[in-house]
Amino acid sequence: MIRVIVCDDQTLVRTGFVTILDAQPDIEVVGEAGDGLAVVELARRVRPDVVVMDIRMPGLDGIEATRRLAGPGVAEPVRTLVVTTFNLDEYVYEALRAGASGFLLKDATPQQLIAGVRTVAAGDALLAPAVTRRLIGRYGSRVRAADPPGAAGGGGANRSGLAPRELEVLRLIAAGQSNAEIAAALVLSGETVKTYVSRILAKLGLRDRVQAVVYAYRNGLADEMGEY
Structure with missing residues (x-):
């Protein structure tokens, strides 16, 4: 079983993700969180295989939460799948730098969400080819080599x-x-x-x-x- 935590501050979105993932025979949602601090604490306690992470949340945002769970220096990183929207390009780039294993857009289909969780859980990285250059190319040049x-x-x-x-x-x-x-x-x-x-x-x-x-x-x- 792939053990998953879903983190999103919008209850309807979070509930939708949980419903979709929990219906799969090989996926079990072992927790939910509505903000970054809560998901960091929960993930450290239950050690999921994948955290499905929103970016913009009150308090601790998804970028910093990802950094604390999967960033440089983390002894036992937790694989994180960031979910975002097209108008948050720079946040996605920062999330990838923070250690995220990939990202999906919030308008992804249920099948894409399920496949994304499975891909990340298997140790592979998930990048949407259609938007990779747009997301990373626009902001990559700003970072010091x-x-x-x-x-x-x-x-x-x-x-x-x-x-x-x-x-x-x-x-x-x-x-x-x-x-x-x-x-x-x-x-x-x-x-x-x-x-x-x-x-x-x-x-x-x-x-x-x-x-x-x-x-x-x-x-x-x-x-x-x-x-x-």
């Missing part, structure tokens, strides 16, 4: 550690492409792409694909992408 998430030192040292093919794969990850799409673009097998992704994360000291996307934008790699 000297402070990449999950890696020490400046972007140059980390960047020089990647082989040319690994750089190609990273740029396609930054474009929001799935492993299958990357495999097709580079004429590789799916298993080979998985190997490249794992190697990139290990070399750069990153946790997942979300951090890889942020890293690519913060270090100017996404800006160098060609057309594939």
